[in-house]
Amino acid sequence: MPELPEVETVRRGLKKYFANEKIQQVKLLYPKLLVTDEKQFLKRVTGSIVTRIDRRGKFLLIRLDNQSTIVSHLRMEGRYSVEESDQAPHKHTEAIFQLVNGNQVFYDDTRKFGRMQLVKTGDEAKAVKSIGSMGPEPTEQTLTSTYFFNRLQKSKKAVKAWLLDQNNLAGIGNIYADEVLWLSRISPLRPANEINSTEADNLRENIISELAFAIKNGGSTVHSFIDPAGESGHMQDKLHVYGRVGQSCERDGEKLIKIKLAQRGTTYCQKCQK
Template sequence: MPELPEVENVRRSLSQLVVGKTITHVGTDWEKILVGGQDLFDDALSGKTIKRIDRRGKYLLLRVEQQLTVVSHLRMEGKYQLVPSADTPKHRFVHVWFDFSDGSQLRYLDMRKFGRMQLCETGTVAQHVAGIAKMGPEPTAADFDAAAFYQTLKKHKKPIKSVILDQSVVAGVGNIYADETLWRAKINPEQPACTLLRQEAERLHDQIIAVLAESIALGGTSVHTFVDANGNPGGYQERLAVYGRAGQPCLVCQTPIVKIKVGQRGTHYCPHCQPLRKRKLS
C-alpha cells in the first residue's frame, strides 16, 4: 500500500499535470470505486475546474471549484495517469477516468479495485470520511508533538509497531516506514509501547519525521508497483536498512535481519541493535 511519502509524491506530480484543467465527464467501468455512483460524480464535477490537490495522511484531496473535494484513497495498488487524448487505448486496469476540456484524460488504474473516491463539500471532509476524522497529526516538526506522542504511548500495551501503524496516533506511517523508523530508533518492534522511556519515544518521534521526509525527497519507495503520476518510481528503496532484507546483514552490526509477524504484519528488525526488554528500566 502506498504510504505517506508515496501519496505525497503522487500529489506533487498530479498537481503539475491537472491543476487548472476543467472536467467535462467522469466515467467508470467499476462503479464501486465511486462512493455514491458515477452519476453523482459526473453531475457534480462536469464543468468544474481542479483548483489544487492536497493530502491528509494517505488520502489525496482533489479540490474542485465551488467548494467540492474528491477524497481519493489509493489502497493497495491505485495509480493515476494523464494521457493526451481520451482516444488513447485504455490499460485493462483503468477503472475511472476524468475527461478534460482540452481533450486530455486523467485515468485511475487499480489492479485490485480496492481504491475509493468520495465526493464531499470542502470543509466537511472530516465529517464524512471516518479515516480522516480520527487521523492523528502529520509527521512533521510543526504538527507532531513529541511530548504528546510519549503520553499516547503510555496508554498502549500493544507492541510499539502496532501503535505507530495506528493512523490515529500519527498519520501516514505504514509497514515499510514503521520497520525503518524502529530500526533507526533502536527499538524492538514487539516492545510494549507503554514501556518505552521518554528518550526512546523522543528518538522514535524524531526518526518518524526524518525517515518520511527523506523518502518524500527521494520520490517514495518502490518495492512493489509504486510510481507517481508521471510514471516515475521512487528511490528510497535504495536506502532501506531492514524492510525486505530478511537474512541479510544489519548495516550497523552485521547480524542477520530477522522477519517476524507483529499484529499480522510482516516485520523486519535487527535482534542485536533492537533488543526486546519486557519491562521499563528503573
C-alpha cells in the same frame, strides 16, 4: 501499500498535471470504486475545475471549484497516471478524467481496493470517519514531542502496531514503521508504554526525518508505485530493513529476521533493536 511519502509524491504529480485544469468528461469503468452515488459524482465532477490537490495522511483530497472534494484512497495498488488524449484505457483503469486541455488522468487499480468519495469541501472529517479520527501529520510542527510521548504511554500495544494505527499519527504503513524502528534501535515488539521519553524523542525525530527523506526520493516502488509523470521513486534503494530479510544488518552484520506482528510482516534486527 502506498504510505505517506508515496501518496505525497502522487499529490505533487497531480498538482502539476491536474490542478487548474477543467474536467470535460468523466468515465467510470468500475463504478464500484465510488463510495458515493454515481450520478451525483458525475454531475458534480463533470465541467468542474480542479483548484488544488491536498493530502491528509494517506488520503488525497482533490478540490473542485464547486465546493466539492474528491477524497481518494489508493489502498493497496491504486495509481494515477497522466496520459495523451488518444490513450486507450489500461487493463485495470477504473476511472478516466478527460481534461479540456486534451490530457487524460487515469486511475488504475489492479486489486480494486482503492476508493473515491465525493464530499462537501471542508466536511472531510465529518464525512470520512477515518479522517475524523486521524492523528497528527508527522511534521516538526504538528507532531509535538509531548503528544507523542503521552500517547505512547496510553497503549500496551506493540510499538510496531501502534505506529500503524492512523489514530495515533498519520501516514505510516508497514515499510516506514520497520524503517523508523530500526533507525531508533527499538524492537517492534516493545509495548508502546515501555518506551521512555528519550527513546520517544528519538523515534519521533526519526519518523519526521525519514518520511521527509522518502518524499525527497519520490517514495518507493516496492508495490509497483509509479508517479503520474511515469517516473519511479528511488526510496526502495535506501531502505535498511524492509524487504531485506536474511540480509545483514548494516550496523552489526546480524542476519535480519522476519516475524508476523499485527498480521503484518515485520523485518528487524534482534541484536541492535531492543
